[in-house]
Amino acid sequence: MAKGIKVYNLYPKLVGCMKKWIDHFDRIKAMNFDWVYVNPLTYPGFSGSDYSVKDYYLYHPLYVTGEYDFEDPEAQRDKGNKLLQMVCEEAEKRGLKLMMDLVINHTAIDCPLVKEKPEWYVMDKNGNIKNPGAYHKGVWVGWKDLAEIDNENSTERDELWEYWLEVLLHYCKLGLRGFRCDAAYSVPKELWKYLIENVKKEYPDVIFVGETLGCSVEALKDVAGAGFDYVMNSFKWWDFKEKWFLQDYNKWAGEFMSMTFPENHDTERYASEVKGNRDMAISKYSICAYFCSSIAITVGFEYGFTKKIDVVRTSPAWWEEKKYDLTYEIARINEIKSKYKILQEDNVITPYSLKNQNLFAFSKESRDGSEKIFVIINKSDSDFEFAYVGDFYELMGGFEIQDISHGHRMDFIPDYLEYGLKPGEVKLFYINR
DSSP, X not given: OOOOOEEEEOOXXXXXXXXXXXXXXXXXXXXXXXXXXXXXXXXXXXXXOTTSEEEEEEEOHHHHHSSOOOSOGGGGHHHHHHHHHHHHHHHHHTTOEEEEEEOOSEEETTOTHHHHOGGGBOBOTTSSBOOOEEEETTEEEEOTTEEEBOTTTOTTHHHHHHHHHHHHHHHHHHTOOEEEETTGGGSOHHHHHHHHHHHHHHOTTOEEEEOOTTOOHHHHHHHHTTTOSEEEOOGGGOOSSSSHHHHHHHHHTTTSOEEEXXXXXXXXXXXXXXXXXXXXXXXXXXXXHHHSSEEEEETTGGGTOOSOOOTTTOOGGGOOOOSOOOHHHHHHHXXXXXXXXXXGOOOOXXXXXXXXXXXXXXXXXXXTSSEEEEEEEEXXXXXXXXXXXXXXXXXXXXXOOEEOOSSOOOSSOOSSEEEEEOTTOEEEEEEEO
């Protein structure tokens, strides 16, 4: 069984030229991350959106020249390839691997393939290429800058699928070792199987992460069953009260590996959500890390950045002054996560009922039953809260319980546990049976 991964999202538009990415690698490694994930590097369509791909083999000029110069992207192709190869090599030197966003359910509407290969696209009832979209307040909103790919029923399906495979192999050859697959649920399972199996024949160490946020359990299982190494879950939006998340999570947690995050490029910055409360940011990261097998953050989370990422407008000028610095705490949490097998697995979560409603507690066993954790979370951002747990040895299934929390640790764990948690504090107890 694969282990969980720790991913740092180095949002490329916020950093700039690929050469500048390397400047961040040492501090990323110092925080004990093992993957660097970058959003689409490709040349965008007229909207400028990172997720509107005009050419899969050309780069956004910012990442090659450091400038927004769109005059002759073809002239920068070879330089971009060499830069990306160098970036991958520099990451590898530090024990890091590079993962890229992959968008294959649509292209930019001004992508040359629209004219060259119209058979690859979905047509509307009027014979025009269809724009993908989504419902907003009950009204369908089409994304006019995008063209929907017909990966399932294209009359030239074999040629289309081979095109995608060639794109992936191209980037693997340059040194990329992971793909975060955007809207994986919108792409046929059979295509993912084809791509994953054929890429891994040549590059067995390449991993695939399926973006499955908001999916039904059935859709998530379908994506995961296509061969993905990891899928993404919606833990970030769970309030520890509603039943929906645990009900869904526990239906597949023993089968698949999943990734969560305190924020991503589509969400508000977490520092903004908690109004700059440093302790709550640490708390959120630790809960995500202890709950799920894999964890990701977006560049700036560790510094309390508050400006939401914009897939069109973000630029290096948006880099913010530090509000705080969580690099030590993140490194500590990641170190703990790397040390224990159970923290690198997804398995069924069992909530534990506490009388204090400002606290939340849960337990989880490793898949082989040899390890168990018990976690207590103080959800309050301002008050000390006391936890009382009776028959703790029986609950944990043994006497050799350790406090492996990233903060204060208890030297002795009594059978009747009584502990006062600071605002946002997270306690992590562990036993190897």
